[in-house]
Amino acid sequence: MPPYSHPAEFEGRRVLITAGSKGTGRATVQRFLDAGARVMTAARRRPEDLTGADFVEADLTSPDGAHVLAEAAMERLGGVDVLVHVLGGSRAPGGGFAALTEEHWRAELDLNLMPAVRLDRLLLPQMAARGSGAVIHVASIQRRLPLHDSTTAYAAAKAALTTYSKALSKEVGPKGVRVNVVSPGWIYTEAADALVQRLAASSGGTPDAARQGILEALGGIPLGRPARPEEVAELIAFLASDRASAIHGADYVIDGGTIPTV
Template sequence: MHTSDNAGPPAVTISDRLDGRRALVTGASKGTGAAIAARLREAGATVLGVARSAPDPHPGPLGFVAADLTSPDGVDLVAAHVAEHLGGVDILVHTLGGSRSPSGGFAALTDEHWADELGLNLLSAVRLDRALVSGMSAMRRGTVVHVSSIQRRQPLHAATLGYAAAKAALTTYSKGLANEVGPHGVRVNVVSPGFIRSSGADGLVERLSTGQGITRDEALGQVMDSLGGIPLGRPSEPAEVAELVAFLVGDRSAAITGAEHTIDGGTVPTVG
C-alpha cells in the first residue's frame, strides 16, 4: 500500500489546562467573579479570591482574602497576602465593579457618587495592577483580564452614567497597559459583558423600580429596551462569561492581547 509523504506535520494540541498557575480573581464571593474563580480552579489553577466579604463556606487563607480594593490599604493587604502565600501571580482577573449611585441622570450624581464609581470600577484595577503586574513582567509571563461592560459604548444615562464612564476609562487604560507590558510577555485583555443574570443586575432593576415608582417587571423591561434588546433572547449567565475568561488566560489565546471581547447576546450592533 502506498503512503503519501505529503501528510504534513501532526496537529499541535494546545491544552486548556491551567495546572501550576497562580490566579487572583477579584469580586470572587458571588456572581460572575465566583463563577470565574470556580472555572479556573476546575482547570487546575491555584485561585485566590478577593472580595470585601468572604463566601460561605470560607475556602481558607490560601483560597480567599477579605479586602476593600477601593482603598490603597486594601490593595496593599492583598499584595502582601500574595507575596506570603503565592509568591506572585500568573493570572489576574479583575471582576470587581458595579454601581451604587442613584438613578436620575447626570444631575443626580454628586462628586461623592463620581468618586465612588471611579474608585470601584477603575482605580481598584489600576492599583492592583500596579502592585502585581510588575512581578509578571519580571517573570516575562502572565495574563490580565479586566471585566468592563457594554455600557462603556451604550451608557444608560438615567441609571448608571458614572459606572459607564468608569468602565470606558478602564477599557482605554487596559489597551495602554497591554501595549506597555506586551513586550515583557504579559497579555492584557478586556471582557465586556452585556446583561448578566446576577445579583448586580437585580440591584439595578431594584433601584430603577424604587427610584421611578414602577414594578420590577417594568424596570427590567426598561433595562432591556435601553440596551436595544438582546437578539439571543436572554441574558448571559455568569458561567458563560467564566468560559470566555478561562480561554483568554490560557495558552489557547497566546496571540491575543490588547483586545476587547464582548459577550452580550448580540446587543451591541457591530459591522465588519
Template sequence: MTVQPKFTVDDQEFAGKRVLVTGGTKGTGEAIVHRLAVAGATVATTARSAAGTLSSKLFVQADVSTLEGAMTVAAAAIDGLGGIDIIVHSVGGSKSPGGGFAALSDQIWQDEFSLNLLAAVRLDRLLIPQMVERGSGSIVHVSSIQRRLPLHESTIAYAAAKAALSTYSKALSKELGPKGIRVNAVAPGWIHTTASEAMVKRLAAHAGSDEETARQGIMDALGGIPIGRPAWPQEVAELIAFLVSDRAAAIHGAEYVIDGGTIPTV
C-alpha cells in the same frame, strides 16, 4: 431564562498557575474562580463580603476600591501563593440611584471610579512587577458594554469608569506585550447576577414601579438582546478561561464583547 450552561473542562489546563480574581464571591467573579479552580489553578480571591462557599485556596476580605485594600490583597496574594501568574479584575458594579446625571454627587462619581477603574490600576501596579521579573503573565480587565452603550438613567458614572478601564487596558497592553505579559479585556452585556437584579430593584423603587417594568426599561434602553436573554456568569467565565490560557497565546490588547448581540453596530 434558559438553564445554566455546563462545559467540559480540562482539570489540568491551569495546573501550577497562581491566579487572583477580584470580586470573586458573587456573580461573574464567583463563576470565574470556580472555572479556573476546577481546571487546576491555585486561586486567590478577594471581596468586601465574607467568603462563604468558594473554590479558592486563599480568600482576602478587603475593599479594593481603596489603596489600603489593594495593598492588603497584593501582599496576601504574593505571600500566600508566592506570586501571581494570572490576574482577573472582575470586581465592579454601580450603586448609583436613578434620576440621570443630576442625581450623581461628587462622592458617587468618586466611588464609581474607585471601584471600577482604580481598583484594577492599583493592583496592577502592585502585582505586575513580579510578572515582569519572570517575563510571563496574563491579565484580563472586565469592562462593560456600557462603555459604548451607557444607560443614561442610572449608570453614567459606571459607564464612564468602564470606558476609562478599557482605554487603560489597551495602553497597558502596549507596554507589557514586549515583556511577555498579555493584557486583554472582556466587555459583558447584561449578566444574570444578584447585582443586576439589585439594580432592577433600585430603579423600580426610584420610579415607583414594579420590578418587571424596571427590567423591561433596561431592556428597552439597551435596544433589546437578540438572543432573547442575559448571559449566565458561567458563559463569561468560559470566555475568560480561554483568554488567560495558552490557547490564546497570540491574543493580546483585545476586548471581547459578550452581550448576546446587544450592541447594534460593528
C-alpha cells in the same frame, strides 16, 4: 465542569480573581479551580460556602485594600500568573447626570477603575520580571452603550478602564505579559437584580417594569436573554489560557448581540 474544560489546563498556575464571592467573580473562581489552578480571591466579607480558593478579606475600593491583597498573593502564592479584575458595579441612583453628586462619581471610579489600576501597579512588575503573565480586565458594553438615566458614571468608569487596558497592553506586551478586556452586556447576577430593585424604587414602579426598561434602553438582546456568569467565566478562562497566546490588547464583547453595530 463543562466538557470542554480540561481538568489540568491551569495546573500549577497561580490565579488572583477580584470579587470572587458571588456572581461572575464566583463563577470565574470555580472555572479556574475546576481546571487545576491555585486560586486566591477577595471581597469585603467571606461567603460561608466558598471552598477551594484562598480568601482575603479586603475592601479594594481603597488603596489599603489593594496592598493587603497584593501582599497576601505574594506571601501565600509566591506571585501571580493570571490576574483577573472582575470587581465592578453601579451604586449610583437613577435620574440622569443631574442626580449624580461628586461622591457618586468618586464612588463609581473607586469601584470600577481604581482597583484594577492599583493591583496592576503592585503585581504586574513580578510578571514582567518573569517574562510571562496574563491580565484580564472585566469592563462593560456600556462603555459604548451607556444607560443615561441610571449608569452614566459607571459607563464612564468602564470606558476609562478599557482605554487604560489598551495603554497597559502596549507597555507590558513586549515584556511577555498579555492584557485583554472582557466586556459583558447584561449578566443576570445578584448585582443586576439589585440594580433592577434600585431602579424600581427610584421610579416607583415594579421590578418587572424596571427589567423591561433596561432591555428597552439596551435596544433588546437578540439572543433573547442575559448572559450567565458561567459563560463570561469561560471567556475569561480562554483569554488566560495558552490557547489565546497570540491574543493581546483586545476587547471581547459577550452581550448576546446587544450592540447593534460592528
